[in-house]
Amino acid sequence: MEWATSFFGRLMRSDSSSSTSSTPWFAVDSTEPLLAVVDAPPELTARDLNKATRSFSAARLIGRGHNATVYKAVLPCGTAAAAKVLGTPPSGAWTGSMCRCSRYSGKAAVSKKLATPPPSGAWSASDDAFLRQQVSVLSMLRHDNLVRLLGYTIAPDLRVLLFEFATAGTLHDILHGPRGEPEPCSSASRPAVTLSWAQRRQIALDVARGLQYLHEAAAVSHWGVRSTNVLLFEGLRAKIGSYDVFEQLPRPGEQGGDTLVAKRTLVPTCGYLPPEYLMTGLRVPRKADVYSFGVVLLELLTGRKPVDMDNHKLVTWAIPLVRKGEVEQWIDPTLGTQYPPAGALKLARIAEQCLHKHPRSRPSMGEVAQVISDFVRD
Numbered sequence: 416m417e418w419a420t421s422f423f424g425r426l427m428r429s430d431s432s433s434s435t436s437s438t439p440w441f442a443v444d445s446t447e448p449l450l451a452v453v454d455a456p457p458e459l460t461a462r463d464l465n466k467a468t469r470s471f472s473a474a475r476l477i478g479r480g481h482n483a484t485v486y487k488a489v490l491p492c493g494t495a496a497a498a499k500v501l502g503t504p505p506s507g508a509w510t511g512s513m514c515r516c517s518r519y520s521g522k523a524a525v526s527k528k529l530a531t532p533p534p535s536g537a538w539s540a541s542d543d544a545f546l547r548q549q550v551s552v553l554s555m556l557r558h559d560n561l562v563r564l565l566g567y568t569i570a571p572d573l574r575v576l577l578f579e580f581a582t583a584g585t586l587h588d589i590l591h592g593p594r595g596e597p598e599p600c601s602s603a604s605r606p607a608v609t610l611s612w613a614q615r616r617q618i619a620l621d622v623a624r625g626l627q628y629l630h631e632a633a634a635v636s637h638w639g640v641r642s643t644n645v646l647l648f649e650g651l652r653a654k655i656g657s658y659d660v661f662e663q664l665p666r667p668g669e670q671g672g673d674t675l676v677a678k679r680t681l682v683p684t685c686g687y688l689p690p691e692y693l694m695t696g697l698r699v700p701r702k703a704d705v706y707s708f709g710v711v712l713l714e715l716l717t718g719r720k721p722v723d724m725d726n727h728k729l730v731t732w733a734i735p736l737v738r739k740g741e742v743e744q745w746i747d748p749t750l751g752t753q754y755p756p757a758g759a760l761k762l763a764r765i766a767e768q769c770l771h772k773h774p775r776s777r778p779s780m781g782e783v784a785q786v787i788s789d790f791v792r793d
């Protein structure tokens with residue numbers, strides 16, 4: 416617990432020292448405190464969780480990520496949640512194909528079953544102790560634009576994190592249609608909803624603020640910023656999911672510096688990886704997030720996937736057009752004429768800066784959030 420306490424101390428210190436703005440950004444638009452001194456989220460028994468997910472039935476399967484399988488859960492209080500299970504899913508629950516709850520109604524939560532098996536495939540007592548520390552850190556991360564941890568289960572054969580349930584799905588699904596196989600480089604499919612200009616701008620701001628909080632208050636990077644990790648709630652307000660602090664934190668006994676350096680290997684996410692990583696393997700964690708955010712911003716503006724079915728990269732296609740300034744050549748055609756060309760160009764220029772080939776030349780997420788926030792208020 417000493418380790419978690421020192422991490423918490425780092426969080427508390429970082430709020431004032433790392434912000435790039437003279438205005439305390441965290442106090443401006445969030446209804447949440449910077450870091451909540453919170454009641455620990457409840458630990459559910461495996462029995463509770465089986466009940467909440469109908470024994471991880473195929474009908475409750477929401478999707479599968481690189482490290483986890485996610486099921487819809489309904490907590491005893493009636494709240495819907497997403498249960499995230501890392502590692503091997505419960506026996507028989509995963510059939511190998513993507514299933515989705517077609518309609519989520521009522522109060523539900525999402526539970527992520529995080530089994531995080533070490534390379535050996537088995538969980539040791541110290542792995543579980545580490546997971547408990549991670550849960551205590553996650554419970555301290557509170558922001559309007561981060562998906563909140565609602566509970567967890569750590570049982571001998573079941574390790575699950577329960578998160579708020581995103582009632583409107585993911586940004587990827589709304590922009591590009593539900594994911595099929597293969598993922599994430601699948602061919603185009605029809606979007607279910609057309610986002611308005613105002614909604615796109617607000618989503619961009621929400622994601623920027625969530626990342627700013629992670630970088631500046633929590634001193635961690637996300638490492639997996641992409642439209643599948645932008646979760647949408649009531650009113651299409653966005654929160655960032657899959658913020659895996661886990662492998663960025665020092666294990667007990669390890670040296671933890673002031674700046675946490677991600678240890679995990681970047682998963683191959685087509686179209687979102689920065690050039691310095693692709694070309695030399697260089698990792699500049701927060702600036703990699705800024706780059707990935709730039710790609711998400713281009714998705715919002717163009718309605719296109721980061722990599723299309725012919726393997727063309729969105730960045731390579733869009734940036735030269737943005738530089739020419741001819742908005743109608745790259746703006747999402749589903750917007751029709753319902754957007755302000757000057758505003759669209761301004762957002763695209765922010766994306767261009769985020770996508771700068773030199774990591775140091777990319778802005779911080781604090782700067783990005785500030786610019787978009789000023790722009791939303793205009």
Ligand SMILES: Nc1ncnc2c1ncn2[C@@H]1O[C@H](COP(=O)(O)OP(=O)(O)OP(=O)(O)O)[C@@H](O)[C@H]1O
Pocket residue numbers: 477478479480481482483484485497499525562578579580581582584585639643644646656657682
């Ligand atoms: N809180 C949530 N509410 C609703 N659905 C969710 C939630 N979290 C995840 N999902 C769904 O489950 C799927 C898998 O999520 P998960 O976070 O495990 O992986 P991912 O984001 O797709 O990829 P990665 O593991 O690389 O981050 C998501 O694509 C999304 O459809």
